[in-house]
Amino acid sequence: MSLRSTLDFLLYDWLDAESLNQRERFADHLRETFDAVLDTCERIAREKYAPFNRTVDTQEPHFDGEKVILPQATHDAHKAFVESGMMSAAQDYDIGGMQLPYTLSAAANSFFAMASVSIGSNMLTSGNANLLMVHGTEMQKEVFAKNEFSGRWAGTMCLSEPQAGSSLSDVATRAVPDGVDFQNDPLGPRYRLTGNKMWISSGDHELTENIVHIVLAKIPDENGKLVPGTRGISLFIVPKRMVDAKGELTGQRNDVALAGLNHKLGWRGTTNTLLNFGEGKYPVDGKAGAVGYLVGAPGKGLHCMFHMMNEARIGVGTAATMLGMAGYHASLEYAKSRPQGRLVKKPDAAGAAVAKDSAAPQVRIIEHADVRRMLLAQKAYCEGALALELYCARLVDEQKTGDAQAADDARLLLEVLTPIAKSWPSEWCLEANSLAIQVHGGYGYTRDFPVEQYWRDNRLNMIHEGTHGIQAADLLGRKVLMEKGRGLQLLAGRMTDTIGRAAKVPALAAHAKALGAALQRIGSATEAAWSTGDPADALANAVPYMQAFGHTVLAWIWLDVAQRALQTDGEKARAVTAGKIGATDYFFHYELPKIGAWLNVVETRDPTCTALPEDAF
């Protein structure tokens, strides 16, 4: 099944993406314009991304003392992406955007993630610019956001610091007003920043003439103290090169210095940097301190950031999914062509239990039961995850363009589903990549085949944009509780709706029942976890909770997909439907039963790990 046919089914048959055209914002679109976007992205990914995925792995970014050098292929891929218009796909027509639904944009971007996840880092640039479009001044939009959308400049998000990775409340970068007239700069209230930022993707490169850093920093109080916690965090635009109010470079460097490149396990096409802000290497107007322009209100930095968190996390989930998908496709192709071994057969009365006819020719490995298991697991993980990501993308569109009730429901559903959309593919599509290696046998362990790189690249996704543990604490500690549990109830309602429809289909009735039981158990586990009211008890097993929650969500997604697939007909749809039903059966037989083990410890608030004395480890 090609990615395109999978997307076509999910977008048009399952999510009814075409109906978005009936909304005012998308009224100029037709199925044909959606298809044209998919065609273009598929072609660029095939021509400019896929052939160079190994190149960007082996030719890691390096610093020559002046510049960060990237392979030519990265420049070419960037150029082609910018020319496609995808950087501002979601933006209004009047600023050069396509007013494309996010659902379509997410689907189209999946081609790039599958072809080479690390050659591009456009998600950061468009995320950065999207944030400025919401929270920036008119001038900030004009000067910074628009130049990012046009591809002239690139963007970053500078959150982490060496001592503050997951713990953003410990951000120590300081921003102090720059002169008495700091309020009067046309680009926004002007500050000087000093501090070190770690793990900054695309923090330095020559792909664009400038880089727009969005930086979390704290403004000291009157005593020079930083406010503890996240309340003290403000957001600043810090360009690598100084610009004027017309968006022209002034010729002066800003005081942002590359302190080091991180050398990673994978995802090597994207520069990852340690940046020093304001160390005095590039003084501006004779003074040390990186010039930054305040975005939004002081102390509201995290609030502004969270606005784009859902989309960023759906983006990470999609990247993980597409790495998994790339491995699935590669190993499927390999399994169809590699001869090895023979099938076991029923022995005659005198024979051993397992007999093989060693004079017969070898069979292709896709004929072996265990290889099929490994392939179907990959399909169930990756196509299921893709369906979930697109479902979430569809909710983003609903939140933006639906009626008030639908929009609010979508918002709340997204709150609950986003930790799953981020964490589930990062765990299970990584497992898919491991299975893809296994299908290849020894060959999969060599760098002559692509699957080992997918596996390395994918390992990042459980770490960045909020680790697995952070997602789990967010889910169980915040999301299922917020608004008195209304998000969880909404999700349960959607599941119950699917269960009701599937229960009437003989091929799915048993699955519908199993999902109902799982849903009920999630509900009771949630209550049991919180029954003492002490978050230390409740969150002691937050990750197993999230794993069970995620598997239940994916079972629901598959059941819904399967139910829709059975309504399609015609010979063309036969294999597609059989594949969806097979993956659904796989998920319900092999995967969903795993939730029992995970929920056991949640329900008992198992203290084994928290109680162990430190010297006993």
Add this chain to the structure above:
Amino acid sequence: MSLRSTLDFLLYDWLDAESLNQRERFADHLRETFDAVLDTCERIAREKYAPFNRTVDTQEPHFDGEKVILPQATHDAHKAFVESGMMSAAQDYDIGGMQLPYTLSAAANSFFAMASVSIGSNMLTSGNANLLMVHGTEMQKEVFAKNEFSGRWAGTMCLSEPQAGSSLSDVATRAVPDGVDFQNDPLGPRYRLTGNKMWISSGDHELTENIVHIVLAKIPDENGKLVPGTRGISLFIVPKRMVDAKGELTGQRNDVALAGLNHKLGWRGTTNTLLNFGEGKYPVDGKAGAVGYLVGAPGKGLHCMFHMMNEARIGVGTAATMLGMAGYHASLEYAKSRPQGRLVKKPDAAGAAVAKDSAAPQVRIIEHADVRRMLLAQKAYCEGALALELYCARLVDEQKTGDAQAADDARLLLEVLTPIAKSWPSEWCLEANSLAIQVHGGYGYTRDFPVEQYWRDNRLNMIHEGTHGIQAADLLGRKVLMEKGRGLQLLAGRMTDTIGRAAKVPALAAHAKALGAALQRIGSATEAAWSTGDPADALANAVPYMQAFGHTVLAWIWLDVAQRALQTDGEKARAVTAGKIGATDYFFHYELPKIGAWLNVVETRDPTCTALPEDAF
């Protein structure tokens, strides 16, 4: 817990390794000589292996057109290992061995695997020489085996071919008698071999003056045809450089040519090669064809090989275990020193559900519940796996030196346990390595920390020496059936014995009950799998079966270890015992319940994967 204290507990408290000294073969040993061996290996590993683990990863073996170049550190490590005497540790005194129990030798070698799994490849050399000691002629032992034990020469095992990896019955390397007097060569019946061998570890290097290849090949019948299947396979000694009956190099190269080096995901310190035998690059006596000396009887090659299979698989399992252990120790140390975030605390009546005091200093991450869970999981996987490997090693000693009944029981138990000893650590200690990365956060994803390399190195272990799928088919298709299921019954007897003892200990009684239920379910699942008598049904879910079987074995191992730990006393033992109990509790609460999901599909002989039409994938 240092590796040494873990080993001390397992060897002396749990396995009573000291009692081996009462056997004739080991009568000269004392606890002190055992300890001296452990001390020496620990020191060499610390000084000559560990500091260079990253070196051998970054300075991959390369071929300069004449020679395969390895880093100096690899030469130094080899020299130190040889000088330690460990290459022939298990051999008789009269050929320079130590007559060390295999249990001790396995324990001592674990230091090397933990320090740098790929810098040495001594297991192949000693395995090769051990095989010759059993199946070779006196002359073959004298010339080849002894020079391997002394470290003067190295050894390989040449099984796989490009078209025959897992499927050894398809070996196509041909061996034809070399001249009319081929029977009269003092080194053994002399053949000429032609064929290509793939995935040959240490297939070429300059660590030693010669390399002794042991090669699987087929002798054509009178019509020039190769016998199909494994029955046609014979075993040959093929030296890289020709030698005389005194073990001196004759100065002539044998016709074995390096065709390529494999570039791998990990395990890069060990050369992995494609070798061409007999292509005519190095003609011997003017004739193409690699000269090989028959070992054992023609057509009995696999039989001879299987003799060393158990030890090789225990070796792979131990390597996987120790890579996991290395990651555990690294992440434990990191977690004890890295400050990040704050603990959740019970809020006051007015507070949100989860509150933190952001003005308080950050805590070390070992204080976070989810980090503790990841650490305890690693401990449970890796220390449990180490216990299993040492238990199997102890069975090897029993098989060799026990009385007739004990030896036969040990043999049969090893048949059943070896697939688990090989597969379980390769799956779960790999998972441990992934958790070690996760504990490190972004730092773990960089090459500045060692954990990413452990993870890459460990990914090999599910592939080589029989893939996961092969081990599973061996377990369910052969091992649990052989001798009318007597192996499984023996194992069940051992488990029942442990259950009986643990049931009397209040802290372990619930675990004892759970293990009893798991054991019963393994039994009924085995029957259900085979209830149709058709191996295609039974083996359709062989890997889930093996996963459940493995988890049950590990639960038993932990229960037995815990029961023993509770008998130790004194303040020194307190932390050790608490750790063992904690890991046991973890295993029974978090891991053992997973077997339900795996056994579901085994019991129903679930056909989802086998039945899916190929075009539906």
